[in-house]
Amino acid sequence: MIDYIYLEKYCKNLKVLYVEDDKYSAKKVKELLDEIFPNVVLAKNGDEALKLFLDYKRDTDCFYDLVITDIKMPKLDGISLSKKILEQNKKQEIIIISAHSETNYFLELINLGISNFILKPIDYNDFINMVYKITKSIYESKNINSTKPTSIKLGEDLYWDLQFKVLVNNHKEVKLTKKEFLLINLLLSVKNKTFSNEEILNKIWLDNETTSNVTNLKNTISRLRKKVISLNIENIYGFGYKITQD
Incomplete structure (x- = not known):
């Protein structure tokens, strides 16, 4: 099953070259x-796509993250285009879109190292x-060499996504009010720290808000606990609150 929150995360910063005549x-x-x-750039034939690919490499010193191309095109077909692209970047990810009548080309593409094929008409799933x-x-x-965590695990199928700043429960984003969001974000900002009531009120309720009192803080926490039963917000009696992290 696809986790659409993660799909958005994976695709967020990717640059795609799509080729179709x-x-x-x-x-x-x-x-x-x-x-x-x-970021999706469209090319109407293989020749234009190759120019865009090379220009992007020249201008940014990077390659497109993903190339999606049809097989039969004027000026430069999808197989020739793929060959030229792979000469520039052996690790280039390429998806080939093909009509059923063009599947005889697949062996040649597989020999190039391409294994991602989608038949027309495209099935969305x-x-x-x-x-x-x-x-x-x-x-x-x-991110293989990155030691920076991307999420904080808070329980079984419950985590806080650090990149998107969302609470995810059972693969679904939990809709939070502004105060609920600010509270969780604060409590998770320093690992295993207990924040005093005063700290929390000063951070979450602005000076000109008249509702900045412990009762409103307790009400916010109570709503959160009902909304996400597995979220463990600990009350350190007479002092404040914390969320214990592993």
């Missing part, structure tokens, strides 16, 4: 890609599953 197909798939990725698998791999390879 058919205007109708290009419009439909581009709309789908724009829902997933923040198959496509999303493939994108999830590839972008997860890209994300993990980029």
Whole structure:
């Protein structure tokens, strides 16, 4: 099952080059890609795509994270384009979109090291599953040497996503009020620290708010506990609150 919160996370900073000569197909798939990725560049043939690919490398000293291309195109077909791209970047992730009549080209592409194929008409679920698998791999390879945690585990199937600042319970984002968000973010900002009532009130309620009192803090915590039963906010009697982290 796809975790759509993680799909958004994996795709957030990726740059995609999409190549398709058919205007109708290009419009439909581009709309789908724009829902997933923040940066999608469209090329109408292989020759234009190769120029965009090389220009991007020259200007940024980086490669596109993902190339998605049709097989049959004018000027430079998808197989020739893939060969030239792989000459520049042997590790380039490429998805081939193909009509059923073009599957005889797959062996040649597999020999190039390409194994990601989507048949037309595109099945949305198959496509999303493939994108999830590839972008997860890209994300993990980029962060393999990073020691910075991406989330804080708070219980079984409960965690705080540090990048997106969201509470996730059973693979679903928990909708928080502004005060609930500020409270959790504060309590998790220093590992295993107990924050005094005064600290919490000063951070969460502004000076001009008249509701900055312990009763309102208790009410906020009570609502949170009901909303997420497994969230363990400890009350250090007479002092303040903490969330214990592993």
